[in-house]
Amino acid sequence: MPLTSDQLAEISAQRETTAPTRRATVPALEARLFEAIPLLDHGFLRVIDYMGDDGAIVQAARVSYGRGTRRVSEDAGLIRYLMRHRHSTPFEMCEIKFHVKLPIFVARQWIRHRTANVNEYSARYSVLDREFYIPAPEHLAAQSAINRQGRGATLQGEEAAQVLRLLTDDAARCYDHYADMLNEDAAGAVVDASRQGLARELARMNLTLNTYTQWYWKTDLHNLFHFCALRADPHAQYEIRVYADAMLGLVKDWVPAAYGAFQDYRLGAVTLSAQMVAVVKRRLAGEAVTQESSGLSKREWVEMEAALGGA
Numbered sequence: 001m002p003l004t005s006d007q008l009a010e011i012s013a014q015r016e017t018t019a020p021t022r023r024a025t026v027p028a029l030e031a032r033l034f035e036a037i038p039l040l041d042h043g044f045l046r047v048i049d050y051m052g053d054d055g056a057i058v059q060a061a062r063v064s065y066g067r068g069t070r071r072v073s074e075d076a077g078l079i080r081y082l083m084r085h086r087h088s089t090p091f092e093m094c095e096i097k098f099h100v101k102l103p104i105f106v107a108r109q110w111i112r113h114r115t116a117n118v119n120e121y122s123a124r125y126s127v128l129d130r131e132f133y134i135p136a137p138e139h140l141a142a143q144s145a146i147n148r149q150g151r152g153a154t155l156q157g158e159e160a161a162q163v164l165r166l167l168t169d170d171a172a173r174c175y176d177h178y179a180d181m182l183n184e185d186a187a188g189a190v191v192d193a194s195r196q197g198l199a200r201e202l203a204r205m206n207l208t209l210n211t212y213t214q215w216y217w218k219t220d221l222h223n224l225f226h227f228c229a230l231r232a233d234p235h236a237q238y239e240i241r242v243y244a245d246a247m248l249g250l251v252k253d254w255v256p257a258a259y260g261a262f263q264d265y266r267l268g269a270v271t272l273s274a275q276m277v278a279v280v281k282r283r284l285a286g287e288a289v290t291q292e293s294s295g296l297s298k299r300e301w302v303e304m305e306a307a308l309g310g311a
């Protein structure tokens with residue numbers, strides 16, 4: 001369980017509180033506010049706050065005085081037009097703030113997305129929890145032979161067991177040494193009065209990258225879509241993809257029209273180069289185009305065939 005009973009009680013108490021507002025709210029997201037979605041073995045994602053709804057995108061696009069809403073179908077049509085033509089700024093009018101608990105190696109990938117506001121749990125100030133990400137056996141895969149950034153077949157038998165042992169033992173040993181250097185117990189009490197204990201900011205360098213960290217991460221809808229387009233993609237590492245997928249589930253509740261447009265024009269869409277479009281046109285005209293006669297490199301050809309379903 002990623003949260004303690006005290007933390008769950010704090011979340012429940014916060015969920016009991018409501019305040020009247022003139023601002024736009026979205027009942028489906030209100031229902032999920034503050035609740036932690038468990039991810040990986042000790043991680044989670046939860047929405048702390050948000051601003052705007054589908055109407056806010058429309059309102060900004062029309063620079064309206066009121067809510068800017070005409071008919072729902074007209075609004076959805078406008079949102080789809082904006083997404084299709086990459087008019088991004090109306091989507092920046094919606095903001096969302098998450099609380100995320102994630103392994104440090106996932107945080108290193110995530111932090112590359114610079115168009116967000118981040119505040120991370122300070123391991124200079126506080127002691128990190130004794131929690132490490134250990135992949136479930138079905139995610140313990142070998143290096144892919146065809147994709148240098150990907151995974152191949154799942155490890156089996158003794159090899160899988162040995163990897164799990166090493167991951168668990170190394171993380172535990174490094175954490176034990178961290179705690180020993182700090183000279184503090186879990187409650188922050190001094191263990192050995194004859195020792196000073198190493199500063200937290202130094203002791204933390206001994207921790208393994210699968211140790212969990214936490215942060216508040218706030219971004220706007222345009223940049224969240226950009227994050228999800230890259231990190232909910234099958235090319236992204238599984239461990240960050242689960243967070244991107246969970247975010248998309250929340251976005252679906254928050255701004256259903258924008259989510260639908262994103263699915264259709266970004267996630268489910270493909271980009272064809274000018275040369276690829278020429279190949280498609282030649283094929284539609286009845287020509288049997290080969291890779292050699294296409295002008296595309298082998299890699300481009302394979303990517304185009306995959307995008308078009310091996311046409």
Ligand SMILES: Cc1cc2nc3c(=O)[nH]c(=O)nc-3n(C[C@H](O)[C@H](O)[C@H](O)COP(=O)(O)OP(=O)(O)OC[C@H]3O[C@@H](n4cnc5c(N)ncnc54)[C@H](O)[C@@H]3O)c2cc1C
Nearest residue numbers: 109112113114115116149223226227230231233235236237
């Ligand atoms: C599958 C995958 C593999 C990857 N592999 C590697 C790797 O091997 N090595 C590696 O180092 N990284 C790697 N990355 C990270 C990747 O190169 C990007 O750094 C990361 O995805 C963030 O993307 P971004 O810059 O578009 O996002 P953001 O930082 O959120 O920026 C969004 C957009 O804002 C604009 N922008 C933001 N800041 C600036 C700026 N300072 N100057 C100009 N424009 C800006 C850009 O248009 C950018 O696309 C990988 C990412 C993925 C998804």
